Amino acid sequence: MEPIISIIVPVYKVEKYIHECIDSILNQTLKNIEVILIDDGSPDECPRICDEYAHKDSRVIVIHQKNQGLSSARNSGIKVANGKYLAFVDSDDVISPLMFETLISNGKNADIIECNVTQNKGKLQINKDSFYVKEYKENILTEYLKSNKVGVWCRIYKRELIQNIEFEVGAFSEDVMWSYRAFEQSKSYLVINAILYYWRQCSDSLSKSSIKHFKSQSERLAKIISKEHPELYPIINNHLIIIKINLLTNAVRYGFANEDIKKEFYDKQKKEALYVVRHNLVHILANSFFRWQTKLKAMAICLSYSLYSTIIRKTYEE
Structure with a gap:
């Protein structure tokens, strides 16, 4: 039987979190799923852990490849996926056990079905009082851009819609162009007001690494x-x-891939970025598009980037 959803999970240096991630997927109330784990040359115990899950559960498929980055890993998953819908989950994140059943049962067979995301695992829930479904069949690209949800992992996508759209290997913010192409081709986009995806921010996974280019x-x-x-x-x-x-944040938090990139940041990129933030501060504070966390960052950067950098270092050293 063809799986309803294929879940693509790129894996790299997440030994600490991978069990929680995979368990949250396999424990879905929707059982007819396919889980594709792409070991992107992870140097820790992740390859062995992935194989153990495949041995225990026939729904799990494992691909081992040399380290090529997040985009390549996702592309490898798309090529072998069999589900009617495809989903992407980062291997340090966690999803609600109701996520995929909720998206499918309320999704009205839309091309793209979306839920809400939290960075607080305690808020991973469906609030019946605020639950609603909103469907778009016009102005789909506009609604997507207005949502300010760039990441690909809070949605499911019809395989026929995206199977020929590749993530660009080596790109910075690889989700951006891929999502644009998907939404530009979509004929229906449905948003479910339920928090079903927990996005964990840690420094070692594929999506969080040193700056390699600009x-x-x-x-x-x-x-x-x-x-x-x-x-x-x-x-x-x-x-x-x-x-x-x-x-400006990631330069402090993750550093640079080499000295040439570091030099370009301090010679050019930092000045340009500071100008943009300072020049647009009033716009940022007044516009509901920007989340409160972004507004706080912008104010701190404008007050003193040196102080902001110190705060970021102290926060992520702990």
């Missing part, structure tokens, strides 16, 4: 939108502001 997919997307959908440019410009805030 080729932002958001900047590339902004150029495309300015030509193809100029009416949407103000929205994508908000995403560009967030990219600059994230760059």
